[in-house]
Amino acid sequence: MTSTLLRAAAPALAAAGIALAATPSLADAVADFYGGKTVTIVVAAGPGGGHSVYSQLIAPAVQKHLPGNPKLIIQNMGGAGGTKAANYLATAAAQDGSYIGILLSDTPLSARIRATGIKYDPSKFQYLGGADITRSAFVVLKSAGVNTIEDAKKKEVLVGSTGKSSQTFVVPTIVNAVLGTKFKPVLGYRGMGDIYLAVDRKEVQGFANVWSAVTYLRENWVKDDLVTVIATISPDPLPDLPKVPKITDMVKDPLDRKLIELIAGNGVLGRGWLAPPGAPKDRVGALRTAFAAAFRDPEANAAAGARKLPWETASWQDMQAQVDTIMKTDRAVIDRMKSILGAK
Structure with missing residues (x-):
């Protein structure tokens, strides 16, 4: 029974x-x-x-x-x-x-x-x-001369992308539209491993993706101070970089804010x-x-x-x-x- x-x-x-x-x-x-x-x-x-x-x-x-x-x-x-x-x-x-x-x-x-x-x-x-x-962020080579979102409104930044359905394309494209930045996704990479290599070779100047992955997959970038985290796409601050500004705080239009908050919640x-x-x-x-x-x-x-x-x-x-x-x-x-x- x-x-x-x-x-x-x-x-x-x-x-x-x-x-x-x-x-x-x-x-x-x-x-x-x-x-x-x-x-x-x-x-x-x-x-x-x-x-x-x-x-x-x-x-x-x-x-x-x-x-x-x-x-x-x-x-x-x-x-x-x-x-x-x-x-x-x-x-x-x-x-x-x-x-x-x-x-x-x-x-x-x-x-x-x-x-x-x-x-x-x-x-x-x-x-x-x-x-x-996960908590994603815009990570940019310091050699690009772009240290803030305001800088990215004035100067084009080449960012690696794995495809139009990934955050490596979606996030920079949407931030361009709602904040007026000039991120330019470069398509064709098969994964973040390939994008890291592209940054090493300076084919691209950065990307929008998980920040914490950089700390264990490219420790030398952090140790040698090669990159800047200019903003995070997260509902809360980065644990190790709490002063990095949040995109959610920059968007004023109510509809666009809902859009950014939806993306930020996918961590x-x-x-x-x-x-x-x-x-x-x-x-x-x-x-x-x-x-x-x-x-x-x-x-x-x-x-x-x-x-x-x-x-x-x-x-x-x-x-x-x-x-x-x-x-x-x-x-x-x-x-x-x-x-x-x-x-x-």
């Missing part, structure tokens, strides 16, 4: 993210599936960026805490500003729990502002939780993983429990500390709430954004 009730309750428990491993019959089914299998983490960026670093670090801890202890491997899939990986997870990847992904923070918003090329519904992805809440999605729409609920519940345990895991935390990785975790509910906010945002805000970006 008890096992029958547990089986009947399984979908509701999994949907709530409750640890299915606590009930033997459900845990056995999940363990039977994952035992001896490989779980692929699809990373919506090329190698060498923050998404790859965090995925490589969290994989052993997730393996430890997921029933069946499957091996986790990484498949980098940069392209189209994150849309390529999102489309793949929604339409082509196995929907059985053996594929999960980490997308760009702007990917859910892209589904509302673009129709062309979008084959996913962000509300259908099943969010698993995140290792950090909760910045280092978060998800399962495809069709993944079974019991396996999603087990994945959510495993990720939550991995975020608390002493070895994972020690490894993050050793690499100086920020570790401000987000629950799957936090991620889902932000996606819900995006999907319910007023049409006027979305139309304003589409107009600025020329989105179709």
Whole structure:
């Protein structure tokens, strides 16, 4: 009788993210599936960026805490500003729990502002939780001679971009429109790793993206005082640079302010993983429990500390709430954004 009730309750428990491993019959089914299998983490960026670093670090801890202890491997899939990986997870990847992904923070918003090329519904992805809440900023080489947003209104700044759906394009383009800056996105880079190399080679002069990633992927830029953080696109200050001005404080028009605030809130999605729409609920519940345990895991935390990785975790509910906010945002805000970006 008890096992029958547990089986009947399984979908509701999994949907709530409750640890299915606590009930033997459900845990056995999940363990039977994952035992001896490989779980692929699809990373919506090329190698060498923050998404790859965090995925490589969290994989052993997730393996430890997921029933069946499957091996986790990484498949980098940069392209189209994150849309390529999102489309793949929604339409082509196995929907059985053996594929999960980490997308760009702007990917859910892209589904509302673009129709062309979008084959996913962000509300259908099943969010698993995140290792950090990212805070993005405009990072510019000091040699560019642009130290403030006011400087960027007077002088063109070449910024690297991974595609028109990514924040590396969306943020500078929107800030140009609402503040009159002269950031010029340079498209064609496969991921932030390529953009960092482009900055090293001075093909571009900076970018708009996660500031904390610079501190562990390009420590020499900070140590040698090579870059300036001229503004942050975050609802709160940068923890290590609290005096850097916020774009949200500079925008006066009410509609444009709502637009900027919407973008700034996407940091909760910045280092978060998800399962495809069709993944079974019991396996999603087990994945959510495993990720939550991995975020608390002493070895994972020690490894993050050793690499100086920020570790401000987000629950799957936090991620889902932000996606819900995006999907319910007023049409006027979305139309304003589409107009600025020329989105179709």
